Amino acid sequence: MKDTHPTPIVTAGAPVLRVVAPEVPKELFGTKELTGILSAMEASLRSAEFGVAIAAPQIGVSYRIFTVRGFVVAGNERNDDDPDVVFINPKIVNSSRKKISVTGEGCLSVPNVYGTIERAEKVTVVAHDASGKKFQRGGSELLAEIFQHEVDHLNGVLFIDHATDLKKTLPDGTFIDYD
Numbered sequence: 001m002k003d004t005h006p007t008p009i010v011t012a013g014a015p016v017l018r019v020v021a022p023e024v025p026k027e028l029f030g031t032k033e034l035t036g037i038l039s040a041m042e043a044s045l046r047s048a049e050f051g052v053a054i055a056a057p058q059i060g061v062s063y064r065i066f067t068v069r070g071f072v073v074a075g076n077e078r079n080d081d082d083p084d085v086v087f088i089n090p091k092i093v094n095s096s097r098k099k100i101s102v103t104g105e106g107c108l109s110v111p112n113v114y115g116t117i118e119r120a121e122k123v124t125v126v127a128h129d130a131s132g133k134k135f136q137r138g139g140s141e142l143l144a145e146i147f148q149h150e151v152d153h154l155n156g157v158l159f160i161d162h163a164t165d166l167k168k169t170l171p172d173g174t175f176i177d178y179d
């Protein structure tokens, strides 16, 4: 029987989150291996209530892949029927000079921790889809923040490395400084 349990999300401290992930090689496109990685990423992302995106290293797979929830990419209200969008070997080809200070950025790999971080307001990403086809996608505000956060993951960078005012939310709803 097929195991339908989502792959657990790797948390800070795991070496896989701290290396520069290699590109997905051409030979892997269209294979069951790649499809398997993408399904595992999607399942783990969808199992995380507040997850809007996930990078392959977060499920322990060191490849340059991230997945963004479809409703975010489409700019819709949350709609779980929107298909997730996969970015393989993504490159940020353009970043706005204008930066914004984002409050409340978090990460599935650093549970319950939120901070303030400076991000480019707009970025453009060029990536490949699961079939290997190249596409370009621009994003502003939340989507731009996600693109930058996820590409950081592929370079071994976590948001806690450069966020300020980091706080950890405790189970009772209060929060403490995190460092």
Ligand SMILES: [Zn+2]
Binding pocket: 106, 107, 108, 109, 149, 153
């Ligand atoms: Zn993250």
